[in-house]
Amino acid sequence: MRSRQPVTSRVLVTSASAVCALALATAPGHAAAATSWNATGTVADVVGAHAWGTISAGPSAGTYTVTANIKDTKADSHGARVNLRAACDGSCVTLVSVSASGLDEVRTGSFTLRAPITVQECLTEAGVDYICAEPYTIS
Numbered sequence: 001m002r003s004r005q006p007v008t009s010r011v012l013v014t015s016a017s018a019v020c021a022l023a024l025a026t027a028p029g030h031a032a033a034a035t036s037w038n039a040t041g042t043v044a045d046v047v048g049a050h051a052w053g054t055i056s057a058g059p060s061a062g063t064y065t066v067t068a069n070i071k072d073t074k075a076d077s078h079g080a081r082v083n084l085r086a087a088c089d090g091s092c093v094t095l096v097s098v099s100a101s102g103l104d105e106v107r108t109g110s111f112t113l114r115a116p117i118t119v120q121e122c123l124t125e126a127g128v129d130y131i132c133a134e135p136y137t138i139s
Contacts, residue, residue, distance in 0.1 A: 033119035037138045044136035049121040058112045067110045075103040079124040086113035115139040
């Protein structure tokens with residue numbers, strides 16, 4: 001009979017309207033249900049973009065699988081982007097992003113990342129970040 005591995009739970013609170021509870025299994029070889037995250041109502045929220053997704057234990061110890069969706073919510077000249085930043089081997093930062101352009105356009109990306117992981121909504125102009133909100137930690 002195998003012994004059970006511990007499960008780590010984390011609760012992140014940034015405001016009364018933005019509470020994100022994550023229950024993440026950290027034991028290798030054990031599947032964990034994906035937990036939802038949403039940038040709306042957090043410091044990562046910017047008008048014109050909507051970013052949301054899921055986070056779960058990754059394929060190897062110390063990693064997470066993050067799915068990120070971005071929706072362009074305004075009919076204007078700006079696109080929408082979600083930036084995800086994560087640690088990489090302690091001496092650098094990994095930056096990945098998903099972009100969408102055009103009213104109600106939605107794009108999705110999936111990434112394997114190391115904690116801590118932050119998300120940040122941005123508006124883009126000609127494919128370049130134009131206005132970005134503050135990073136919000138999801139792990």
